[in-house]
Amino acid sequence: MDEILEMLARYERILLLGCGTCVTVCLAGGEREVGILAGQLRIHARQEGKSAQVDEHTIERQCEKEWVEEIKDRVEGVDVVMSMACGVGVQLVAEMYPEKPVFPALNTTFMGYPAQHGIWFENCRGCGNCVLHLSGGVCPITRCAKSLLNGPCGGSQNGECEIDKEIECAWQVIYDRLKKTGRLEWMNNYQPPRDWSTAGSGGPRRSVKIEEVLD
Amino acid sequence: MKSESNLEKVLEAGKFAVTSEIGPPKSADGNVVRKKTGILKNFVDAANITDNQTAIVRLSSIAAASILLQEGIEPVAQMTVRDRNRIAIQSDILGAAALGVKNVLCLSGDHQKFGNHPSSKNVFDIDSMQLIRMLKDMRDAKKFQCGDEMDVEPRLFIGAAANPFADPFEFRVHRLAKKIDAGVDFIQTQGIYDINRFEKWLEEARSEGLTEKVYILGGVIPLKSAGAAKYIKNKVAGMIVPDSLIDRMKNAADPKQEGIKIAIETIEQLKDMKGVHGVHIMAIEWEEKVPEIVKESGLLPRPSV
Ligand code: SF4
Ligand code: SF4
Numbered sequence: 001m002d003e004i005l006e007m008l009a010r011y012e013r014i015l016l017l018g019c020g021t022c023v024t025v026c027l028a029g030g031e032r033e034v035g036i037l038a039g040q041l042r043i044h045a046r047q048e049g050k051s052a053q054v055d056e057h058t059i060e061r062q063c064e065k066e067w068v069e070e071i072k073d074r075v076e077g078v079d080v081v082m083s084m085a086c087g088v089g090v091q092l093v094a095e096m097y098p099e100k101p102v103f104p105a106l107n108t109t110f111m112g113y114p115a116q117h118g119i120w121f122e123n124c125r126g127c128g129n130c131v132l133h134l135s136g137g138v139c140p141i142t143r144c145a146k147s148l149l150n151g152p153c154g155g156s157q158n159g160e161c162e163i164d165k166e167i168e169c170a171w172q173v174i175y176d177r178l179k180k181t182g183r184l185e186w187m188n189n190y191q192p193p194r195d196w197s198t199a200g201s202g203g204p205r206r207s208v209k210i211e212e213v214l215d
Numbered sequence: 216m217k218s219e220s221n222l223e224k225v226l227e228a229g230k231f232a233v234t235s236e237i238g239p240p241k242s243a244d245g246n247v248v249r250k251k252t253g254i255l256k257n258f259v260d261a262a263n264i265t266d267n268q269t270a271i272v273r274l275s276s277i278a279a280a281s282i283l284l285q286e287g288i289e290p291v292a293q294m295t296v297r298d299r300n301r302i303a304i305q306s307d308i309l310g311a312a313a314l315g316v317k318n319v320l321c322l323s324g325d326h327q328k329f330g331n332h333p334s335s336k337n338v339f340d341i342d343s344m345q346l347i348r349m350l351k352d353m354r355d356a357k358k359f360q361c362g363d364e365m366d367v368e369p370r371l372f373i374g375a376a377a378n379p380f381a382d383p384f385e386f387r388v389h390r391l392a393k394k395i396d397a398g399v400d401f402i403q404t405q406g407i408y409d410i411n412r413f414e415k416w417l418e419e420a421r422s423e424g425l426t427e428k429v430y431i432l433g434g435v436i437p438l439k440s441a442g443a444a445k446y447i448k449n450k451v452a453g454m455i456v457p458d459s460l461i462d463r464m465k466n467a468a469d470p471k472q473e474g475i476k477i478a479i480e481t482i483e484q485l486k487d488m489k490g491v492h493g494v495h496i497m498a499i500e501w502e503e504k505v506p507e508i509v510k511e512s513g514l515l516p517r518p519s520v
Contacts, residue, residue, distance in 0.1 A: 145326055146297070146337070150344035151390050153323045154378030154405060155452035162452035163326045175383045188389050190348065190397055193301065193341045193360060 004037070004082070005044060007103045011080040012051065014041065016105070017071070017093065018058030019085035026120060029084030029106055031058040037084070037105065053078070062089025068096050075100055110142075128198025128205065134186045136177030141199075143170035149191040151175075217354065217400060218372035220317035221289045222261040224520040225493075226401065226430045231486060232493025233514050234291060234403065234432060235505050236263040237283070239274035248279045251502045252286040258506045259288070260517055261318055263403070263495070266293040270330025277311045284315050291374060292316050295324025300340035301349065301360050308350065312369030320374040320403065321346040344397050347375055351398030373398060377431075378405040379416035381453035388419045395428050402429055403495040406436035407481060408447075409455040417490050426490030433485040436497045437504060438474035441465040475504060475511075482512040 008014060016034050024030025038054045045052035057074055059067045062085035075081055080101045083090040087108040094102035110122035125142045132139060141147045145163045152171035155162025159172045178184045198205070216223060225232045235255055240247040255262050262283060266276040280290035292311055294304065308319065323343045327335050341349065341360075349360045350373050357368040375394050379387055391402065407413045413433070420426050438444050441464035448456035460477065467473035478496070485491045494514075498504050509515060 145328075146323055146342070147339045148323065148342045150342050150393060151386060152381065152383070153343075153453075154376060154381045155325075156381050156383075157453050158382060160452075163328045169382075172383055175386055187386070188393065190344065190393060193345045193349075196340065 001040065004041075004103075004105055008041070008080065008082065011101070013053040013055075013078040013080070015055045015057065015071075015074055015078040015081045016041070017062065017081055017083045017085070018056075019062040019083075019089050020058055020060045021063075023085055023089075023106065024058075026114070027118075029086075034058055034084055037082075063092055065092065065096065068093055125199070127194075127196075127200075129195065134183075136174045136181065136183070138170055138174045138177065140170055140174065143168070143173075149194065151187055218317040218370045220261070220372045221520065222291065222318050223372045223400070225260045225518055228518065228520050230518045230520070231514065232430070232432060233259045233509055233517060234261050234263060234493065234495045235259045235502070236265060236495070236497045236499070237279065237502065238265050238268060238499065239276065239279040241271065241273050243274065245274070245279075245282050248274065248282045249286055252283055252288050254502050255505055256286070256288050257517060258509045258515070259496075260493075261289040261291050263291040263293055263320060266295045266322070266324070267298065267330070268293075269325045270297065270327040270332065272331060277307055277314070277316065280311065280316045281314045289318065290316055291318040291320050293320045293322055294346065295322045296339055296341050296343060296346055297324030297327065297337050300338050304341075304346065305349070305353065305359055308353065308369050308371070309365075312371065317370065318372045318374060319350060320376065321350065321399070322376055343375060344393060347373055347394055347397040347399050355398075372400050374401045374403060375399045376405065377402045378453050379407075379413050380405055380409060380455045384412075384416075387416055388423060388425070391420055391425055391429075392423060395425060399429060401432060401492075403432045404434040405454065406434045406447075406497060407485075408444075408460055409457055410481065410484060412455060414488065417488060421490045430492040431490060432493040432495040433481075433488075433491050434495045434497060435478050435481050435485075435508075436499065437478040437501065437508065438464055438470075439501065440470045440474075475508060478508050479511045482508070482514070486512075 016038050018031050018034035019029055034056050038056045041054050059071060061067045075097050081093060082103050082105050083093050084105045090102060090104045112120045112123045115121050122142055124139055127141050140149060145161055146153060152169060156169040156172055159169055161167040161169045178187055237251045264276040264279045267273055276292050280292040283290040321343045327333055327337050350371055352358045354368050354371050357365050377391050441461055444456050444461045444464050447454050464470050464473055482494050485494055496505055496508055
């Protein structure tokens with residue numbers, strides 16, 4: 001919250017822009033959270049004795065141009081857009097309205113599903129070269145603290161990762177699953193170094209589906 | 216011979232090898248390394264130099280290895296994949312070999328979460344298995360990991376760690392087999408306190424014929440106190456310390472001497488085990504006790520080969 005207030009300190013008319021897809025599901029940046037944050041911003045302004053106009057709006061998806069285009073008039077009427085989408089949404093809004101400051105309200109952390117209501121675990125780092133079909137449906141790149149590919153390190157004990165007893169050792173889970181399904185040979189065979197160029201080490205990534213490209 | 220290193224020669228000659236470990240200082244003071252070298256000289260066949268162990272910044276392992284060479288002990292340079300990508304590792308290996316380093320130990324490395332720079336970014340471009348293979352290809356095929364060729368290859372005796380006490384236990388011997396396939400020449404194990412579990416692991420390795428394909432040096436870490444034993448048991452991931460050992464330390468009149476005694480007993484047991492080719496004594500910040508342990512275990516004089 002302090003980070004957000006600092007970002008907004010110089011601005012009076014604010015558009016709080018929610019996103020109706022992933023961040024709604026993970027309770028971080030949907031209509032409900034937009035309402036909460038807007039209330040907090042108004043109270044803060046009153047306490048400081050400032051006038052503030054906080055508009056609230058939530059669109060279906062901030063990562064698609066069509067949806068972002070529809071809010072043109074709203075964006076023009078404010079000094080700043082505070083996006084409550086993930087880093088992707090923030091960047092698309094900023095790109096489409098280059099004359100407006102667009103700020104992130106969230107610190108986008110990872111891609112994961114809820115383990116139980118209110119608790120999320122990181123599952124995928126979008127490495128661009130998936131091994132889930134071989135690794136028993138558990139991602140070693142993301143869920144092993146050392147992104148190992150050839151089995152558990154020497155710190156794996158009682159199914160816990162050496163860095164934190166609250167974190168499962170991914171390789172123990174992989175071992176158990178592969179054993180159950182009779183596929184241990186993947187683990188017993190040498191896995192060569194990976195090509196990390198698809199995982200972000202090759203520079204910003206770009207993906208083209210040629211049949212979908214309209215020119 | 217692969218490297219002509221002293222350690223390789225001792226093992227090839229069928230002698231029970233003795234290695235130990237030197238932790239470089241958290242400063243630029245090379246004399247600390249010289250002093251520790253002086254303590255170990257003539258008592259070990261080679262000494263490992265740790266590579267920023269527990270992710271705490273220390274004088275570089277290759278630089279310290281070079282000091283060891285000046286002082287007349289053969290170094291085993293430890294190399295983790297936590298802090299370097301494949302470009303940096305290969306470059307460092309060429310440099311180490313050019314300085315005269317002949318033994319390298321391939322490790323994953325402790326996670327930086329435990330060290331003094333927990334906010335750093337780790338690398339893990341390759342894992343320890345892939346590091347073994349990369350060094351083997353550099354040495355035997357004169358090839359870099361990318362496939363490019365080199366003129367002069369690093370002649371290395373390639374080592375790796377094995378931990379019979381980590382889980383899943385059933386996978387531990389497979390992991391050893393994988394390291395052998397990847398090209399490892401010698402293994403130094405995690406510190407052994409649970410001798411039964413170690414024997415179980417060794418038995419399995421023996422029955423798979425693995426002890427014929429690789430030299431295994433059993434790890435021994437002398438205990439300083441009952442508190443230290445408990446700490447290792449509860450706080451160090453992947454280690455087992457039986458309660459009977461903790462009690463023994465607790466009841467000892469002189470716990471330090473008891474710790475040394477336990478270490479010597481463990482070495483005596485290792486000497487008798489088929490498939491164990493040597494011992495690796497890790498006396499962490501207690502290097503001055505290594506000569507006594509080696510002597511009392513009947514491992515002197517060290518062979519000149
Ligand atoms: S292997 Fe790559 S793509 Fe597949 S789950 Fe892991 S990070 Fe995601
Ligand atoms: S304990 Fe398991 S998950 Fe943690 S770093 Fe080691 S292998 Fe990876």
